[in-house]
Amino acid sequence: MSEIARPGASVAPAQQVSLHATTVPRSFVAVAYHDVHPGDVFSYGSLGRSATMYHVSERVFRSQLDVIQAAGVSSLGEAALRACLDGAGTRDGPGCVLTFDDGWRGAVECAAPILAERGITAFFFVVSGFIGRRFFADQEGLRRLDPSLFTIGSHGVTHRMLSSLASQEIFAELSDSRRRLEDLLGRAVRCLSIPGGAVDRRVLEIAGAVGYDCVFTSTLGINPTALGRRGIARIGAKRSTDPATLRRWLAGDLRRERARAALLAVPKRLLGMRRYLKLRRALLAESVGHEQFFEP
Numbered sequence: 001m002s003e004i005a006r007p008g009a010s011v012a013p014a015q016q017v018s019l020h021a022t023t024v025p026r027s028f029v030a031v032a033y034h035d036v037h038p039g040d041v042f043s044y045g046s047l048g049r050s051a052t053m054y055h056v057s058e059r060v061f062r063s064q065l066d067v068i069q070a071a072g073v074s075s076l077g078e079a080a081l082r083a084c085l086d087g088a089g090t091r092d093g094p095g096c097v098l099t100f101d102d103g104w105r106g107a108v109e110c111a112a113p114i115l116a117e118r119g120i121t122a123f124f125f126v127v128s129g130f131i132g133r134r135f136f137a138d139q140e141g142l143r144r145l146d147p148s149l150f151t152i153g154s155h156g157v158t159h160r161m162l163s164s165l166a167s168q169e170i171f172a173e174l175s176d177s178r179r180r181l182e183d184l185l186g187r188a189v190r191c192l193s194i195p196g197g198a199v200d201r202r203v204l205e206i207a208g209a210v211g212y213d214c215v216f217t218s219t220l221g222i223n224p225t226a227l228g229r230r231g232i233a234r235i236g237a238k239r240s241t242d243p244a245t246l247r248r249w250l251a252g253d254l255r256r257e258r259a260r261a262a263l264l265a266v267p268k269r270l271l272g273m274r275r276y277l278k279l280r281r282a283l284l285a286e287s288v289g290h291e292q293f294f295e296p
């Protein structure tokens, strides 16, 4: 334990040397992926569609990376992300951050090698309690991720909706997952993605107290947001995200998605997050008997 870098320790040397100030853009779009599965059809067994609707096939993923690269958009790793959020960006034009939530096996074993081939950086946010479970990456897979390209962050222990928990439960979700990942990786874990986007001021304060200084949310927007490192906005990619849509996002135009989010905000506010997610599962025709990894 003693040799593990703790908060405030410097990032790995490889990340420092890969950062060139001239390559840091002033702003970026963060794209949220989940699983990337080999083959066009993939069976998740009893996992419901609400848990898998954001999954893409390897073919779709490669074509989306082609669009990003053809647009001349560079990806930001952890050091460049911090520099950008600290206002040290010098380049106009778009940058992007690719993130993978939950720790799905396909993200680690299928997407990461494709990204590495192309020299594209990314962030993997792992639910520590899912490590080694069916469909999820195991310890060895996570350890093999090249730290000069890939940052591993926390996504909680159980994927419960943090804003609906008592403060001590939020603290346990955030500190236990961080410790598990740091013990596994032997390096500091300071990035967090909020499960289900269920964030409020209390969650952000506890995340800061636990030692996270980059917090990815599910709020739509172009970064840096007014919350800087404590509120990194993202947009979710799906298999149906076509090249024109992706190019529009990379150019910083999220007007269509903002309009849709404004509509969805009404039932979310009226029902509360927990009941909203239940309703969404019902609308997606999931029966009660489905295994719910993501029960809030």
Ligand SMILES: [Zn+2]
Binding pocket: 101, 102, 155, 159, 195, 196
């Ligand atoms: Zn998640």
